[in-house]
Amino acid sequence: xxxxxKPWAKEKIEQHPQYVPAHPESLKGKWHEAFxxxxxxxxxxxxxxxxFITGMAKANPDINYxxxxxxxxxxxxxxxxxxxxxxxxxxxxxxxxxxxxxYFTKNDVDRVYLNFSDPWPKSRHEKRRLTxxxxxxxxxxxxxxxxxxxxKTDNQGLFEYSLKSFSAYGLLLTYLSLDFHKSGYExxxxxxxxxKFSEQGQRIYRCEVKYQNVK
Numbered sequence: 373x374x375x376x377x378k379p380w381a382k383e384k385i386e387q388h389p390q391y392v393p394a395h396p397e398s399l400k401g402k403w404h405e406a407f408x409x410x411x412x413x414x415x416x417x418x419x420x421x422x423x424f425i426t427g428m429a430k431a432n433p434d435i436n437y438x439x440x441x442x443x444x445x446x447x448x449x450x451x452x453x454x455x456x457x458x459x460x461x462x463x464x465x466x467x468x469x470x471x472x473x474x475y476f477t478k479n480d481v482d483r484v485y486l487n488f489s490d491p492w493p494k495s496r497h498e499k500r501r502l503t504x505x506x507x508x509x510x511x512x513x514x515x516x517x518x519x520x521x522x523x524k525t526d527n528q529g530l531f532e533y534s535l536k537s538f539s540a541y542g543l544l545l546t547y548l549s550l551d552f553h554k555s556g557y558e559x560x561x562x563x564x565x566x567x568k569f570s571e572q573g574q575r576i577y578r579c580e581v582k583y584q585n586v587k
Contacts, residue, residue: 381448385466391454392447392464401477407436408460415440415476416485417469417502420564422450424487427561429462440465440472469502476514484511486523488565491530503534508541517585524552524578526569531577538581547580 385392393399393406404410412435416425419439429437439462441447447466454462467475489502498504503523511521521543525531538545549555553576566576 376445378445378448381444384448385444385451388451388455391451391462392466396465396467396475400475401480403436403438403476403480406463409436411436411461412482413438413480414483414485415481416487417472418442418487418489419450419464420446420488422447422453422464423567424485424561424563425450425462426453426457426459428485429459430457431559431561433461435461437462438465439463440467440469442466442468469507470510472510473513478513479516481511481514481519482516483520483522484515486521487563488525489530491525491527493529501530501533501537503530503537505537505541508537508543512583515583518582520546520580520582522578522580524563524566524576526565526574526576528575528577531579535579538579542584543581544584545579546582547578549578550575552576552578 386394399406403413414428414435415438417440419425419441422439425437425439439450441450441464444466447464450464454464465475486502490500492498492500499506501507511519523534549557552560553570562570570576
């Protein structure tokens with residue numbers, strides 16, 4: 373993804389701590405305090421411009437959501453969506469996903485969404501893939517027992533790699549589609565990339581996996 377630098381983005385983010393907590397590490401283990409209601413928490417790692425996470429929060433008011441995005445020039449677009457919608461069950465975090473354990477602890481999160489993550493196709497970059505074993509361990513450390521990962525991508529290579537990674541880690545595959553938009557699945561919320569790729573006729577891959585807590 374080629375980023376357009378927005379020098380004003382950081383200041384705008386800082387002006388809206390009610391939507392993007394300024395010190396998220398202080399909420400570790402007590403995220404229920406950040407929301408109006410104490411209810412299940414789902415996070416999206418790599419939320420981009422926020423189309424998916426905003427749509428999910430609108431559709432599911434009985435679930436709290438957090439969209440996580442490293443780049444302030446990107447997350448500011450998600451912030452604009454959130455400001456307009458003013459959803460009480462959605463927050464954004466402008467942090468590095470590799471440091472999730474700084475902001476969450478065991479049992480904080482019920483579900484992790486990974487949507488159209490960077491495939492990092494070169495072998496030397498394997499550790500950067502969000503479905504690499506180290507990331508799977510990171511998610512396990514913040515999820516409830518039996519927590520889930522829901523994964524969508526247009527990249528066949530990344531999908532195949534991820535299925536192998538999930539299996540090697542001992543995750544239970546509970547849903548699989550090799551052509552998701554022809555699967556008849558109801559209630560799908562599309563990301564910006566998903567909408568673009570589907571309009572081009574590209575196949576979308578999706579799976580759901582669950583931690584079995586046997587480690």
